[in-house]
C-alpha cells in the first residue's frame with residue numbers, strides 16, 4: 001500500500017442503488033489502481049433521515065459486490081466530539097456565528113445574516129453558520145477540470161450545526177477526511193459545488209486539502225438525481241455481475257464480459273482503470289451557478 005487513501009462515504013438513508021454503486025465502484029477502482037487504501041465511512045449524521053438497518057445492509061451489499069473497507073468502518077455518529085472541537089475553533093476565531101433566522105427570514109433578506117440574527121435572544125434555538133469569506137475558491141478536479149466558486153456570492157454563510165443540534169455534512173466531512181488521512185475524494189458530481197466550501201473549511205481549520213475526482217451522476221428518466229429517497233431499485237446483492245458491468249460501462253470502462261467472478265472482474269477492472277475515459281459531467285443545477 002502506498003500513500004493513496006480513498007473512501008466511500010454513504011449516508012444510510014436507504015439501500016445501495018445503482019447511483020451509489022457507481023460512487024462506491026469508482027472510488028474503489030481508483031484506490032486499487034493507485035495501489036492504495038479504500039475506506040468506508042458511514043455518514044449517519046441525520047437520524048431523522050436514516051432508515052433502520054440501512055447501514056448494515058449497505059455494508060453487506062458492498063461485500064457481495066467484492067468491496068470491503070481496508071480498515072474498520074467508521075460511523076460519524078461516533079465522532080461528534082471532533083465536530084464540536086472544530087466548531088469551537090471556528091467560533092473562537094470569529095469564523096462561525098450563531099444564527100436563529102428562519103428560512104422565511106432568510107428568503108426575505110436575500111440570505112443575508114446581518115445584525116438581525118446576531119446574537120439570537122437567550123434560550124432561542126439557533127444554528128451555527130460559517131462566516132464566509134468573500135473569496136473565490138477553485139480546484140482542479142481529476143475528471144471535470146477547473147471548477148471555481150465565489151463563496152459569498154454562490155453559497156453564503158452556510159450551516160455548520162443545525163438548530164436541532166445536528167452537525168452539518170460540510171463540517172463533518174472535512175473533519176473526517178482529514179482525520180482519516182484521505183488523499184483523494186472520489187464521489188458523485190452532485191457534491192462538486194460543496195467542494196469549495198470544504199476547501200475553505202480545510203484552510204481555516206489548518207487541514208490538508210485532498211485531491212478531488214467527481215464522477216458523473218446517475219440520473220433517472222426525468223433527469224433527476226437517482227436519490228436514495230426516490231423509489232430507486234436497490235441493486236441485487238444476489239446477482240452482482242450485471243450491475244457491476246453496467247456501472248463499469250457507465251464509468252466509460254470496459255465491462256469485462258470475459259469474467260464470471262466478482263473478484264476477478266474487479267481485479268481486471270482495476271488493472272485497466274482509465275480515468276480519462278470517465279465522462280465529465282457537471283450537473284445543470286451546478287453549471288448554472290458557476291456561469
Ligand code: GLU
Nearest residue numbers: 009010011043173187191
Ligand atoms: N454522504 C454523502 C452521500 O451519501 C456523500 C459524502 C461525500 O462523499 O463527501 O451523498
